[in-house]
Amino acid sequence: MTSIKKALRRAVLNESGVERVKSRHPWLFRGNLIQAPVCAPGDIIAFTDRRGQVLGWGLWSEGALCIRVLSFGSHEPDQMELLRSRVERALAVRKCWCAGEESFRWVHGEGDRLPGISADLYGDVLSLQLSVMGWYRHADEVAKVFRKVKKLSAIILRNDTKHLEKEGIPREIKPLLGEMPAEPLKVKIGETYELVDIAGGQKTGAYLDVRRVPALLDPLYEDAKVLDCFSYQGHFTLHALRKGAAEVTAIDQSQSALERAKENISINGLPCAKVTFRCGNAFDIMREIDADRARYDIVIMDPPPFSPARGQLDSARRGYKELAVRGFRRLDAGGHLVFMSCSHAFTRDMLLDTLNDAARDAGSVCHIVHEIHQPQDHPALLGVPETDYLKGFVMGVEE
Numbered sequence: 056m057t058s059i060k061k062a063l064r065r066a067v068l069n070e071s072g073v074e075r076v077k078s079r080h081p082w083l084f085r086g087n088l089i090q091a092p093v094c095a096p097g098d099i100i101a102f103t104d105r106r107g108q109v110l111g112w113g114l115w116s117e118g119a120l121c122i123r124v125l126s127f128g129s130h131e132p133d134q135m136e137l138l139r140s141r142v143e144r145a146l147a148v149r150k151c152w153c154a155g156e157e158s159f160r161w162v163h164g165e166g167d168r169l170p171g172i173s174a175d176l177y178g179d180v181l182s183l184q185l186s187v188m189g190w191y192r193h194a195d196e197v198a199k200v201f202r203k204v205k206k207l208s209a210i211i212l213r214n215d216t217k218h219l220e221k222e223g224i225p226r227e228i229k230p231l232l233g234e235m236p237a238e239p240l241k242v243k244i245g246e247t248y249e250l251v252d253i254a255g256g257q258k259t260g261a262y263l264d265v266r267r268v269p270a271l272l273d274p275l276y277e278d279a280k281v282l283d284c285f286s287y288q289g290h291f292t293l294h295a296l297r298k299g300a301a302e303v304t305a306i307d308q309s310q311s312a313l314e315r316a317k318e319n320i321s322i323n324g325l326p327c328a329k330v331t332f333r334c335g336n337a338f339d340i341m342r343e344i345d346a347d348r349a350r351y352d353i354v355i356m357d358p359p360p361f362s363p364a365r366g367q368l369d370s371a372r373r374g375y376k377e378l379a380v381r382g383f384r385r386l387d388a389g390g391h392l393v394f395m396s397c398s399h400a401f402t403r404d405m406l407l408d409t410l411n412d413a414a415r416d417a418g419s420v421c422h423i424v425h426e427i428h429q430p431q432d433h434p435a436l437l438g439v440p441e442t443d444y445l446k447g448f449v450m451g452v453e454e
Contacts, residue, residue, distance in 0.1 A: 063093040066102040066122060068110065076102070076110045076127065078438055081165045083113065083122035091121070096223055097188035099125065099134060114171065114189030118221045123170035123187055134193070139200050141169050146204060152431035158244045158251075159432045160263050161201075165442050166434035174201065175259040177242045177251050179208045182259035183231065186216060191224045198231035209233030211253050213260070228254050239315075241322060245269065247293040249319050257287060257312075264433050264445050265357060265395065269294035271425045271449055272353060275391055276300045279352035282344070282385065284337045284378070289316030291355050296325040304331045304351075306340050338374075341381045352390045354382040357447075360398035371401050372409050379413035386419070386452050395427055395447030403446040410448060425449040 068076065072087030083102065085091070092100045096117050101109045109129040113122040126132045145167040153159040161181070162174040171187030181201055185191040191214070198210040210232040219226055229235070239250035245266040253260045269291045276298035283291045286305035293316075295303050307313050313332045320327045333340050337358070356378050361371035375396065382392045396406050414421050427447035429435065435443035 064098070064100055065107075065109075066090065066092045066100055066115075067107075068102055068104055072102070073104050073110070076124075079127065080439055081124045081168070081170050081436070082120055082441075083124065085119050085121050088121070097190075097192045099131070099189070101131070114187055116187060116189075116222055123165075123189065125168075125170075134189075135196055135200060138169065138197065139204065141167060142200060142204050145169075148434075149432050156243070158242045158261070158263060158266070161432075163433050165439065166436055172197070173259065175261075175263055177240050177253065177260060179206065180233075180236060180240060180253060181207050181210045182213045182253050183210055184213050184216060184259065186214070186219060186222065186224070188222050188224060191222070194231055202232055207232070209236065211235060213253065244290065245294065247290070247297060247319070247323050249288060249290065249293070250315060250322065252315075262287065262290065264397070264429050266290065267430055268393070268395070268427055268447075271427070272391065272393070273298055275353055280350070280387075282306075282349075282351040282354045282382075284341065284355060284382075285357045285359065286316060286355075287312050289313075289319050291357070292316060292330060293319055293323055293325065295353070296320065296329060297323065300329065300353075302329050302331070304333060304344075306333045306335070306337050308334065308336055310334045338377065341378065341385075345381050345384060349385060350387045350390075351385055352387055353393070354385055354390070355393045356382055357393070357395045360396070361401070368401060368405070371396075371398065372405065375401075375406065375409050376413045376416075379410050380417050383414055383417035383419045383421075383452065388452065390452050391424065392421075392450045392452070393427075393447065394450070395445065397445050399441050399444035402440075406446055407448070410450065414450075420453040421450040422453070423448055424451050 066088055067090035068087055069089050072083055094100055094115050098115050100115045101112055103109050111124055111127040113124040145162050149159055158177050161176045162169050162172050164170055164173055171190050173184040175182045212229050212231050215226050236253055239252045242251055251260040276295050278301045281295045281300050281303040283305045286307045292303050292305045313334055361374045429445035
């Protein structure tokens, strides 16, 4: 490649871009550039300062978030060699922190320095999301790298997330290696077995980031009345039953998710008769429960992200607060409320302030029993708040 062509394929950063590189942030935006490269979406390009010094290499996209950083420094990486090295490293980390587990997140995007890749392992089946063109156009090669690192029966591309169109990537679910599972997979998630639909389940099939949270309440379940809001396929419900809960009310807006929860209860040999399933909008059902003055020992609130963007923070605060107020009101004295948020835009301090306001409005005096964070297989990068998304609290109500 001639020096002129090389120069054209480089992105030149302004001072704000150079500062982001100094802080080792994995994203660069259009506003951080003086000059954009002449290249195709998904190409590996160098980014330089004004003097032409190469500061690093990344995958080019046409959107506002235009560079996902692969490496810092002047040496151009080989994309597939870099992928294999980081996939191996990520698996080694999971062998340390997820020892004995068969379901976990193998690669967590920027947290594992592989922006645009999420890979969840369910037994020997990998559910893979490739959300940037720089990986998607090499999807078959990416799949082969994963299978070289670990023996897998199938690798399923689960590309049905938001914003793919901005990258020029079609929404699709298909096998890259092996065959699409004909039936839901029976896998152990946390301490219980669940049926996971790789093609049709939420996210990549299940919510692996909260799989350890139910165990935080182990001393509380025996003979407890439990309200499980946004229960999905019953992960909290399963754990509560396994630990001796007297009864559980499970709420979800998806009837198919509740039917799957019943199947999950059955395959674990747990008593389905102890569970009342309510399908509908959690806000509406909570208002009905509030009006009935029903009381519980444990209330679990694990809502979907109400504020995926900063412009929705006010509405998210209102929604979270209403749920928390009703949750506090429905607790017996000495009861516990679990409340989580999975939106990176809604920070830990915002959530804590919202819960404090809700407790005050409900007339509750609370103490924090546990603080919840995303598990080690969903790593957050220090100094990159966008990667720190899951937060929550277990709160005890004073008698």
